[in-house]
Amino acid sequence: MTQSKEEIGLMRRIERRFSKGVVEYGLIEEGDRILIALSGGKDSLALLELLARQARIYKPRIAVVAAHVVMRNIPYQSDSEYLRRFAEERGVPFVCYETEFDTSTDTRKSPCFLCSWNRRKALFTVAKEQGCNKIALGHHMDDILETLLMNQTFQGAIGTMPPRLVMKKFDMTIIRPLCLEHESDLRQLALLHDYRKQVKMCPYETQSHRSGMKQILRQLEEMNPEARYSLWSSMGNVQQELLPVKVMKNE
DSSP states (O other), X not given: OOOOHHHHHHHHHHHHHHHHHHHHTTOOOTTOEEEEEOOSSHHHHHHHHHHHHHHTSSSSOOEEXXXXXXXXXXXXXXXXXXXXXXXXXXXXXXXXXXXXXXXGXXXXXXXXXXXXXXXXXXXXXXXXXTTOSEEEOOOOHHHHHHHHHHIIIIISOOOOOOSEEEEGGGTEEEEOTTTTOOHHHHHHHHHHTTOOOOEEOOTTGGGOSHHHHHHHHHHHHHHOTTHHHHHHXXXXXXXXXXXXXXXXXXX
């Protein structure tokens, strides 16, 4: 099927940003075996498409496996068979792993945090079983910038989800190959490639501040169209001499 100019331009933009992120942050190396966290959302489906294509390139030679974690006590209606077909049609083996968590185990943490952490632990388990040394997550630039703003606003800290994170405790590296992608491009890709949308009815979703931060990021871009790039650059341009420093008085 002939591609439209719109789709050709979109794919070039997405592939360029994907390659730039992979190279600039050293995300993929020769011999990697990467587990793709496949939630079924547009971002993880795009991630699988791009990494499956990367795996067909001669160098660096890598292998990829897709894993879908089903949290039995969260009513997220995913179509596992659709996800299996999506992966296997692109030459990627597929694993479905079921688990659950108890919100009463740690009342200090939000249910969202506990769900996310238990999904992550499940991915570590599958990655070890599959002989993977890296886990690829589908977070894009918008996710990373929203997390930066959330940490500053609610935690009083400057930090976010890095493109590459070595988890020494688990002998595993987390990578985010979509780190330079714009969510608007991934949304357009999902429409053009007809990704099937999963039905999400999470009872804890309204407890998250992320939707509010999405709106704030949009407002910042209305004020300055280059706002996202300024925010991204600020993480590597901390001018410590211009920040408040407490004076410690002798007792």
